[in-house]
Amino acid sequence: MDDGITIRPLRETDAEAVVALYSKAAAVEPRLGPVTLPQWEQFLKLPQNRGGRDFRVAERNGRLVGLAESSLRDQGAHHSRFLKIVVTPEARRRGIGLALLDHVLAIDADADLLVQTLVSRDWPAGMAFVTIFGFAHIGSEIGMKCVEPLQPARTLAAARATIERAGDVTACAAEVARIHNAAYASDAAFRLYSPEEMAQLLSDSEVWVASEDGQMSGFCLTEPEQNSMWIESVAVDPARQGRGLGQLLVYRVLSAHEVSVEHPCWLNVSSRNAPALKIYRRLGFRPQYETCRFGATRGELIASRDSRFH
Numbered sequence: 001m002d003d004g005i006t007i008r009p010l011r012e013t014d015a016e017a018v019v020a021l022y023s024k025a026a027a028v029e030p031r032l033g034p035v036t037l038p039q040w041e042q043f044l045k046l047p048q049n050r051g052g053r054d055f056r057v058a059e060r061n062g063r064l065v066g067l068a069e070s071s072l073r074d075q076g077a078h079h080s081r082f083l084k085i086v087v088t089p090e091a092r093r094r095g096i097g098l099a100l101l102d103h104v105l106a107i108d109a110d111a112d113l114l115v116q117t118l119v120s121r122d123w124p125a126g127m128a129f130v131t132i133f134g135f136a137h138i139g140s141e142i143g144m145k146c147v148e149p150l151q152p153a154r155t156l157a158a159a160r161a162t163i164e165r166a167g168d169v170t171a172c173a174a175e176v177a178r179i180h181n182a183a184y185a186s187d188a189a190f191r192l193y194s195p196e197e198m199a200q201l202l203s204d205s206e207v208w209v210a211s212e213d214g215q216m217s218g219f220c221l222t223e224p225e226q227n228s229m230w231i232e233s234v235a236v237d238p239a240r241q242g243r244g245l246g247q248l249l250v251y252r253v254l255s256a257h258e259v260s261v262e263h264p265c266w267l268n269v270s271s272r273n274a275p276a277l278k279i280y281r282r283l284g285f286r287p288q289y290e291t292c293r294f295g296a297t298r299g300e301l302i303a304s305r306d307s308r309f310h
């Protein structure tokens with residue numbers, strides 16, 4: 001590695017340099033950024049990021065030239081470490097990405113810990129980097145867009161359900177956490193949420209709730225943006241799935257936001273989640289891009305790294 005490089009934990013005072021790093025990287029890799037200062041601060045506040053405790057930065061001559069975002073997720077039966085490395089374009093191919101990876105791998109001790117990272121198909125350097133270090137492609141996140149919502153067929157269950165925007169998001173956090181933990185349990189990106197962590201997450205979201213007989217059956221979290229909106233999460237209680245509720249819930253949200261060509265709705269869905277893909281297609285969502293999910297155990301990464309670089 002370049003001799004003048006130091007790897008150290010992230011500090012609060014790095015925020016502006018991180019924003020600058022993302023804006024440079026975004027000029028090379030579409031959709032990697034840009035990230036605004038408020039967005040970065042919000043991201044660090046997410047419960048899984050713990051204020052950036054496991055994040056690392058690379059510094060040269062007092063200037064921030066690389067960043068590794070990293071968080072350990074409690075997935076119920078096991079844990080996974082999530083990772084994203086960004087190196088400023090002018091400092092690439094000098095071993096900075098590798099050094100950041102090494103420092104993140106040094107945080108844990110368990111050789112069987114699964115390490116995951118998302119890389120867009122449009123980022124050739126990232127694809128080359130993860131392939132060289134022994135990551136395997138374990139699925140993809142499909143970015144989908146809707147400009148004209150299509151009304152779903154009415155089902156009996158859907159007709160009986162009440163769908164409305166939650167006024168008090170803190171009051172419904174425990175039920176949202178319960179449904180999230182049950183519905184996403186087998187998803188690669190799954191993270192177990194306590195009611196308190198969910199309340200924190202919901203404080204910045206718009207929450208829509210489907211209920212039957214006064215009991216929550218499903219929820220949809222949305223994030224409005226200036227000229228578009230995102231659906232962050234949709235989940236129906238597994239005991240109440242397959243009855244048309246999820247489709248109706250999303251359709252109501254799209255209608256309430258007056259989704260159109262000028263005001264599209266975006267969401268990400270796993271390529272391995274066939275039922276969700278089908279529902280979104282039926283509602284008028286079309287795939288726009290693919291982000292590959294790579295995974296390997298910590299032990300595999302250390303072995304493949306040692307056999308290639310010493």
Ligand SMILES: CC(C)(COP(=O)(O)OP(=O)(O)OC[C@H]1O[C@@H](n2cnc3c(N)ncnc32)[C@H](O)[C@@H]1OP(=O)(O)O)[C@@H](O)C(=O)NCCC(=O)NCCS
Pocket residue numbers: 025029032083084085086087088091092093094095096097098099117118119123124125126127128129130132
């Ligand atoms: C991917 C990224 C982090 C690599 O950072 P970096 O500091 O250039 O990486 P390194 O110098 O440590 O590269 C280590 C090895 O990865 C491979 N590699 C990295 N970039 C590559 C490229 N553009 N083409 C081919 N191989 C590449 C090479 O084998 C390289 O070793 P070498 O230079 O001795 O041949 C950087 O390109 C980046 O920020 N990309 C955008 C974000 C991204 O895609 N992140 C996903 C990774 S989690």
